[in-house]
Amino acid sequence: MKNLGNMLKQAQQMQSRMQEMQAKLEATEVEGQAGAGMVKLRLTGKGELKRVTIDPSLATAEDREVLEDLLVAAHADAKQKVEAMMAEEMQKATAGMSLPPGLKLPF
Structure with a gap:
């Protein structure tokens, strides 16, 4: 029975850490870039797109395909x-x- 109690305590601790991690991921943003920084975008830790920045030199009709790729x-x-x-x-x-082994958590 003591092992079961320890397992439940560990599960509660892990659940608490997971909730903290989820909150941290929502509050964190990362920047991705391409074309030597000509195109930048920011995603939250959950993958939500927050901002896109495009160098003005790419804002021409001729560069549309390049811009899309970037x-x-x-x-x-x-x-x-x-x-x-x-x-x-x-x-x-x-x-x-x-x-x-093989346990996949939902995120």
Whole structure:
């Protein structure tokens, strides 16, 4: 019975850390960029797009296709940073917890 009590206590601690991590991810923003900084965008830690900045030199009709490609590249850059940040936060939140192999948490 003592093991069950310890497991429940650990589960409550992990739930608390997960809630803290979720709040931190919502409050955190990362910047992705492409084209040597000509296109920048900001995502929250949850992946919500908050801002797009485009160098004025790309605002011509001839550069539309380049701009579209740079937006996709900047988004991929920011998304990779969000995923890395989430993985780091998950590791902190579950530190010391022995989760069953193959268990996937919902974020």
